[in-house]
Amino acid sequence: MMLSVGVLTAGGPSLAAYPERMIRVVVPFAAGGGVDALARPFAKELGDILGQSVVVENKASNTGQIGATDVARSKPDGYTLLLSSAAFATTPAFYPSVPYDPVKDFSPVMIMAAAPQVVVASNNFKANTLTEALEMVKRKERVNVALSGSTGMQALATEKLAAQAGVSFMKIPYKGAGAAFVDLISGEVDMMVDNPASSLVHVRSGKLKVLATTGSKRMAILPDVPTVAETMPGFEARNWFVLAAPAGTPPEAIQVLNKAAREALSRPALQEMLARDGTDVMAGSPQQAADFLKSEIATWRKVVKDGNLQPSL
Numbered sequence: 387m388m389l390s391v392g393v394l395t396a397g398g399p400s401l402a403a404y405p406e407r408m409i410r411v412v413v414p415f416a417a418g419g420g421v422d423a424l425a426r427p428f429a430k431e432l433g434d435i436l437g438q439s440v441v442v443e444n445k446a447s448n449t450g451q452i453g454a455t456d457v458a459r460s461k462p463d464g465y466t467l468l469l470s471s472a473a474f475a476t477t478p479a480f481y482p483s484v485p486y487d488p489v490k491d492f493s494p495v496m497i498m499a500a501a502p503q504v505v506v507a508s509n510n511f512k513a514n515t516l517t518e519a520l521e522m523v524k525r526k527e528r529v530n531v532a533l534s535g536s537t538g539m540q541a542l543a544t545e546k547l548a549a550q551a552g553v554s555f556m557k558i559p560y561k562g563a564g565a566a567f568v569d570l571i572s573g574e575v576d577m578m579v580d581n582p583a584s585s586l587v588h589v590r591s592g593k594l595k596v597l598a599t600t601g602s603k604r605m606a607i608l609p610d611v612p613t614v615a616e617t618m619p620g621f622e623a624r625n626w627f628v629l630a631a632p633a634g635t636p637p638e639a640i641q642v643l644n645k646a647a648r649e650a651l652s653r654p655a656l657q658e659m660l661a662r663d664g665t666d667v668m669a670g671s672p673q674q675a676a677d678f679l680k681s682e683i684a685t686w687r688k689v690v691k692d693g694n695l696q697p698s699l
Contacts, residue, residue: 404464404639408439411467414453414474416446420583424499424627425469427659431650436642442469449477449537449697451484458491462632464639468492472539472625475683479690480537480697488683492630494675495643498651500626501665502601503543505614506585506594510573516598517617519577523553531555532570532578534563537697542686543579543600543623545693550618570594581625582607582664600624605664626668626682628675640672 409432413425425442433440445453450473460466468474478484486492505516513519513529523529533541536559548555558575560566563584569575571593578585579600586607588594598614599605600623614621629647631640648669650656660667670678689695 404636404642405436405438407465408441409433409436409465409467411440411442411469412453412457413442413444414447414450414456414468414470415444417444420581420625421469421471421627423583424656424659427655428469428498428647428650431653431656432646435646435649448535449473449481449484451477451481451486454488455485457630458486458632460632462493462634462636464631464635464643466632467495467643468628468630469498470628470630472682472686473537474628474630475679476539476542476686476690477537478683479687480695488679489676491633493633493635493637493640494672494679495629495631495640496647496672497668497670497675497678498627498629498647499660499665499667499669500624501582501663502599502605502613502622502624503540503579504582504585504589504596504605504608504611504664505547505577505579505598505600506570506589507577507597508570508573508575509593509595511576511595513576513597514595515612516614519597520551520553523551523555529555529577530558530575532566532575533557533559534566534578534580535560536695539623539625540579540581541695542689545695546623546689547579547600547614547618547621549689549693550621579623586664601666607661607664626678628679630675637672644672 411429413422415421429440429442445456450470457468475488570578589596596611599611600614602622651667651669
């Protein structure tokens, strides 16, 4: 169906109905990744609801800068959107000269969903809880933690966990989670903070164990696994997905997109996919999205500054 809106102008309502043509959704990461995996079924549902084609375009870079900058510089007419992860807000903390401002250069449509991270460990690791692992570190026992990247939510959550616990992990950098899993499963490294979508397949097959999750409450798909916050009150670290338009996009178009995105996320195909991966649908308002972004930017900028984190390892 077509959702129409009269875009207001200085002289009164415009006769144009939005949307009238194809919408481009830019994913600033490679095809096949976590953001892309959400974007493609979402675009299909969104297009069906809006009555127009919604096409996903990958503009890949490690930090998402290329795609985000492309959208920031696009015409603010509602026909070019960004669908990105938490890297959208955290990257500028590592790269002060990043060519976009996540607040000033965008009009957020919605924080679509958020996924607590999981602290997974090798089956050979003698600690079976996060508390036991932290006690090992405090006793100066060897505990290696794999990092699947240096600027993503996984690295940030690892740093926040160490800082709040008052410990220092031996960090082992990898070029992506795939290589890290090989060594984690073999026992070459002990622990890793990761997205549930990529980790739980190894947990379910018995190759890894879960020590904790990083949301404010226990995950529905892992009800017996405690949260970090149960032993360190206030701890939370979630990867999330944002839909945003260039700054200056008419508010009426933003509202049409928000309403359609909310409906898309309520459809069975997306509900089932997100639930399977331990991801919570958020689907709030544009204002809630703006407030959330400002909060996340402040939180992780402090973690980067306090830990003197660098963008490459």
